[in-house]
Each structure stands twice: as C-alpha cells, then as structure tokens.
Amino acid sequence: MRPSEHAYIPREALGIMTARTLENSHPCLLGLLEPGMAVLDVGCGPGTLTMEIARRVDPGGVVGMDVNPEMIAAAEEASPPGEIPNLVFYKGDVCQSGWEAEFDLVNAARVLQWIADAEAALRAMARAARPGGLVVVLDVDHTRAEWSRPPAAWSRFYQAFLEWRTAGRLDNAIITRLPRMCETAGLADIRTTPLIRTVRAGEAAFLRVAGTWRLVADSRGRQMVAAGHLGEAERRAALEAFTEWMQTEDATQTIHEACVAARRPAAARR
C-alpha cells in the first residue's frame, strides 16, 4: 500500500531528514533518553534519528516504523538489519498499529502534522507506551513560519503549501492542539517546550533549515502542482526566487516548533 498523497515523501526530499541530529532537530528527546529504554520511533523516515536513539539507549531495544516502504528501504540501507543489534525497522501505519504497553518511550518527530487523523495516531502511541512510560511528540506550526523580506513568488508558493495541506485535512498549527489531544488520549503530566528558532544567512544551521524549504519546493512542490494548488511555472519561479533569497546577506528564517512530552498514567485510565 502506498501512503496517502500528503504522507508520501518523495526520495528527493530525503536530504531534509538525513541532515538531522537529535541535537539540531529534537533536543528535548536528548534529555529523556536513558540506556536500557525500549523506544518506538513512529514515522522514522530514513532512520537517521532512530539510529542515534538506538546508540543512546543501548542495550534497550528500538523499533523504527514508517508507513512509506521507500523510507524503510532507505533506513535499512543506512543500517542493514542486524548491523545495530538493538534496532529494527518495519513498514506500518501508526493508526493501524497494535502495540500494547510495550515501550518506555514512544516518539514521533514531525509526523502527526502529516496525518489527517492525528488523534487516532496519538491514541495508538499512548497505547504503545507502558503504564508510566512517555509519549513524545515534536511538531510544527506552519502558520507562523517567517522569512525576512520573502520574494513574492515564495509567498505565493507558501500560501499554496498551506492550502494544499488544508485540502488534505492536515492541521497547519497542530502544535497548538497537541496538549489537548494528549489529555483526550488519556495522557498525564503534559509538558510543552516551545522551540522557536531564527536562523541567519552565514550560519551553518541556515543552510540546513532554509535549505529544507528549497527541497520542499523541489519535491512536495511537484505534488502541489499535481493536485492543482500551484502552476508548474509558479513552482519553478518560487524555487529560483528562494535560491536567490538564500544568498542575500541578511536573510533570516524563523520556525515555530514545539515538543510535547506526556506520561501514560501508571494506573491506566482508558
């Protein structure tokens, strides 16, 4: 089964995810991982963060799962089965997963934003955590992204991006709803850490963060064109204008993410 159109990330976009480390893209998780923990990484993509998780919790067992078989193939290319003894990957949809109280920590980084029924995904994650275990969700508020003096072609692209997502029943500001969603899923001790970051031209992080959006225009942009939210000429114009913008000396970009960590109550309420 191929994932739904919005969840499907084309291979050209892999570079967005393989440039990530826990330190540069999921710092909250760093403080929560401990050796010996059993961890489920939902929407593991090409497994870059999952492999780091496996190193940090060794000898605890880590499972990376993703709905997209191409992502699992990429993860298994990066870490062939058995190479990291405490790590396995498998293809599956978190909403259909049947894990029950198996993990000390269940993580999903930048995944729920791509799932129309994010509540069902969170409920499945809560069930997968053992009583007393943690559920950790890192996600984004696309409605608050900012670029300094963005070219008109880029603003047009980004507006189409938001509309394309809304048409796919995806929540552009999912982080604002996550704490409530955790409560509804029966989770407790809900802690939200806002992660607001401005990157500036000249910084290494700028190339990674702003470069991500170049890749979005190059990969997801084609899906937006196919779905009728943007013309191909507009997509190309956005890509060109954004590439030029990235080279301006005083360019800045601000991203709004948040990490929500919550606990499955020791005496399950569900």
Ligand SMILES: C[S@@+](CC[C@H](N)C(=O)[O-])C[C@H]1O[C@@H](n2cnc3c(N)ncnc32)[C@H](O)[C@@H]1O
């Ligand atoms: C933006 S990527 C994030 C990858 C990785 N967690 C990271 O932070 O680099 C989102 C991933 O979620 C996966 N995904 C989307 N819907 C899913 C679902 N229902 N079940 C499992 N994985 C899903 C996608 O295939 C994609 O690999």
